[in-house]
Amino acid sequence: MWWLYLIMLHSSAILQLIKVNLVESIISISTHCPGLQLSDLRGCFQITDASIISISTHCTGLQSLHLDGCDQITDASIISISTHCTGLQSLHLENCKKISDASIISISEKCIGLKKLDVSYTRITDASLIAIAKNCTGLQYLCASRCDGLSSNKLRNEFKSVSELRAALLSIYPFLPI
Numbered sequence: 001m002w003w004l005y006l007i008m009l010h011s012s013a014i015l016q017l018i019k020v021n022l023v024e025s026i027i028s029i030s031t032h033c034p035g036l037q038l039s040d041l042r043g044c045f046q047i048t049d050a051s052i053i054s055i056s057t058h059c060t061g062l063q064s065l066h067l068d069g070c071d072q073i074t075d076a077s078i079i080s081i082s083t084h085c086t087g088l089q090s091l092h093l094e095n096c097k098k099i100s101d102a103s104i105i106s107i108s109e110k111c112i113g114l115k116k117l118d119v120s121y122t123r124i125t126d127a128s129l130i131a132i133a134k135n136c137t138g139l140q141y142l143c144a145s146r147c148d149g150l151s152s153n154k155l156r157n158e159f160k161s162v163s164e165l166r167a168a169l170l171s172i173y174p175f176l177p178i
């Protein structure tokens with residue numbers, strides 16, 4: 001039997017769902033917890049765009065989102081997050097194989113306060129990293145390992161600041177205006 005675990009702290013500010021099998025549960029929770037700030041859905045393989053779009057439209061104060069391994073999530077979810085949750089500070093998309101440049105460029109343009117981003121094993125290209133380097137000046141951590149769409153092993157790496165990312169990009173694109 002699947003279980004739904006909730007951790008509610010600070011007036012419904014944190015939500016952790018483990019082994020969720022009902023998308024409707026997440027939609028219901030998001031509509032009743034508009035103050036949600038952290039959502040950890042790591043490994044919830046049944047999560048769909050409908051769930052994430054519901055979280056983004058009802059929980060606009062979301063600051064941290066973990067979707068590692070949620071392989072049904074597409075760009076539609078992440079673009080909705082970037083549109084409605086502009087205060088997002090941490091986003092983990094490791095192994096979300098349907099995520100592309102459209103998502104990450106949108107996040108970089110609308111969530112400029114982003115501090116942590118993991119896009120490992122996604123379909124992003126150099127265009128995403130260039131957008132992040134231009135727009136997310138306060139970035140403190142970026143992981144882009146195992147992204148086959150990146151042009152160089154120098155970019156398939158972990159970066160501890162936006163300046164490290166910029167240095168790697170400039171070593172490949174010396175005239176890049178970042």
